[in-house]
Amino acid sequence: MKKEQTKTCVKVLKVKLKPTKEQTAELTRLSKEYIYHANQLVQQAVSDGRFPTVTSRHIETSIPSVVKNELIRYAKSKYAEHGNCVFK
Incomplete structure (x- = not known):
């Protein structure tokens, strides 16, 4: 009995996404909220000491x-990286 060998071929395609104006606005809003809340968590961690x-x-x-x-996870990593720094 001979095992049948199969070859797999993987191709990589580059795709450029072009969001609509509405999608761009939503992505911008999500990005700003993400940054705001990450900053709030780090600020709270610095003031609490943990x-x-x-x-x-x-x-x-x-x-x-x-x-x-x-x-x-991002805020935790930034606090671990910069938690002992003095923020002005």
């Missing part, structure tokens, strides 16, 4: 929960 225990439920905004979770 990063707060938060979940996506604690962040009250209209961004998707997956993005909220990424926001929390």
Whole structure:
């Protein structure tokens, strides 16, 4: 019995997305909310001296929960990286 060998071919395509005006506005809004809430979490962590225990439920905004979770991870990493710095 000879095992049949199969070859797989993978092709990479570059795709450039061109959002509509409405999609661009929504992406801009989401980006600003993401940055605002990440800054709020880091600011709270700096004032408390430790990063707060938060979940996506604690962040009250209209961004998707997956993005909220990424926001929390991002804020934690920035606090760990710059937490002892003096902010002016």
